[in-house]
Amino acid sequence: MVFTIMVFEYLLLLFQVVVYKNKMKICCIGAGYVGGPTMAVIALKCPDIEVAVVDISVPRIAAWNSDQLPIYEPGLDGVVKECRGRNLFFSTDVEKHVREADIVFVSVNTPTKTRGLGAGKAADLTYWESAARMIADVSKSDKIVVEKSTVPVKTAEAIEKILTHNSKGIKFQILSNPEFLAEGTAIQDLFNPDRVLIGGRETPEGNKAVQALKEVYAHWVPEERILTTNLWSAELSKLAANAFLAQRISSVNAMSALCEATGADVTQVSYAVGKDTRIGPKFLNASVGFGGSCFQKDILNLVYICECNGLPEVAEYWKQVIKINDYQKNRFVNRVVSSMFNTVSNKKIAILGFAFKKDTGDTRETPAIDVCKGLLGDKARLSIYDPQVTEDQVQRDLSMNKFDWDHPLHLQPMSPTTVKQVSCVWDAYEATKDAHGICILTEWDEFKKLDFKRIYDNMQKPAFVFDGRNIVNADELREIGFIVYSIGKPLDPWLKDMPAVA
Ligand code: NAD
Ligand code: UGA
DSSP states (O other), X not given: OHHHHHHHHHHHHHHHHHHHHXXXXXXXXXXXXXXXXXXXXXXXXXXXXXXXXXXXXXXXXXXXXXXXXXXXXXXXXXXXXXXXXXXXEEESOHHHHHHHOSEXXXXXOOOBOOSSTTTXXXXXXXXXXXXHHHHXXXXXXXEEEEEOSOOOTTHHHHHHHHHHTTOSOOOXXXXXXXXXXXXXXXXXXXXXXXXXXXXXXXXXXXXXXXXXXXXXHTTTSXXXXXXXXXXXXXXXXXXXXXXXXXXXXXXXXXXXXXXXXHTOOHHHHHHHXXXXXXXXXXXXXXXXXXXXXXXXXXXXXXXXXXXXXXXXXXXXXXXXXXXXXXXXXXXXXXXHHHHTTTOOTTOEEEEEOOSSSTTOOOOTTOHHHHHHHHHHHTTOEEEEEXXXXXXXXHHHHXXXXXXXXXXXXXXXXXXXXXXXXXXXXXXXXXXXXXXXXXXXXXXXXXXXXXXXXXXXXXXXXXXXXXXXXXXXXXXXXXXXXXXXXXXXSOOOTTTTTSOSOO
């Protein structure tokens, strides 16, 4: 009996060794908004692959290994819980996991440069370059290296140079596999992507690498949705897709200004326009402006690439998308100030929503930052409520310099001073108590269900609502007694004679 058990255990061990040895290993450098969810879904859908997500940020990895994940994303908790410790691992031992991997994804920050050549536009590839140098240093076997970060077109060429100069005879194939997920719907987007794009060198080795990555995605993505292109098309398609998306928002936001001037209603206009099947209904919601970590950064990067390639007219065309976005945020602030007797000095303004969109706690480039800074510039007192954003984050955002946020956490310069006129509360009713005005800056569902009669009763009069997301019923609020401004909607009689832009 004992002998039989021993034989059984031996065979089991042998089986595990064989399976373990043949198991494909993926390592992802960068455990952020892209690396974390993307790898969790690969691990879930590919139980035969071992996935390690590594990062230089110790607190970030600790959070991935805890019950309180470092990012809020609907559905993410369930996916991580199912795979973590099975075939999904989070670690700070970057070198070990890179060394062991067959495929290395790189999903590190690619911020906008703040100094030197191309400052304010070009992508800062410091983190990418250091990741590539480390891969070259620690590797002992051939690897496929995948660009998951959004990078300037032709980055793969530079990466190739770093990797192939390792003089160890190790072969690297570089692929571009940009990510198209949107925050708040990341898990849904990863489960059911419109497309997966893989770009590679058009050589036998390049094609083999493309095929290997294709097989990973083919575990759950239908083959016709996995597109393969050359490297440069894949890199540029990512920048182009974000530019097209942002351009739609700037287009509808530009129309919103004209709607306010003419009495047209932007919701009706975008509905009518979107009914054209060639245009389509999505991504036509007028707003206080687009935010998020990528649209502005990627368009600035595109502008820089155009300028470097001697295409100033094309650069100017895309620059306008950012200019309209800045105009829209300014316009909103000016509406608030001019409606409230041309000053908000020492007035309490409630800010409902600080995240750049609903269903995320992410505040990177959120329009709320510019709106709050604008109001603070006019000496307002702000009471901020967002269900997913902490006071610490708000203070960081309001005191950080432009583009400084897009660096690994421990490298972000921290201002020792807090913005005193700002307080954060954990309840919309508390935020609006005794306020003169309310700015709705994120479209959280819970804001649609607020008891506005109760809110009105507890506010200073006249009480104002400035809806930067068009989520409240302006007529109902006017019935209660509010003066209401909604982006791109026929103006409240109160606002009609006030200048929109100073
Ligand atoms: P992020 O800041 O959330 O994550 C990046 C991580 O990389 C950080 O945790 C940082 O500590 C880590 N890192 C940086 N250098 C490192 C190094 N040398 N070794 C190990 N770890 C390192 O950023 P993100 O939002 O995940 O974006 C990453 C990339 O993906 C960017 O290029 C971005 O443009 C692109 N992208 C982002 C989204 C999105 O929705 N956030 C979507 C598509 C593409
Ligand atoms: C965007 C793209 O949608 C993703 O495909 C891309 O992968 C990602 O950028 C990236 O590269 O980082 P994300 O920024 O997460 O995703 O969110 P979006 O849903 O695109 O929203 C961006 C901003 O535009 C938000 O502030 C949102 O409120 C605003 N928006 C969006 C509008 O103002 N109106 C709309 O109709 C849609």
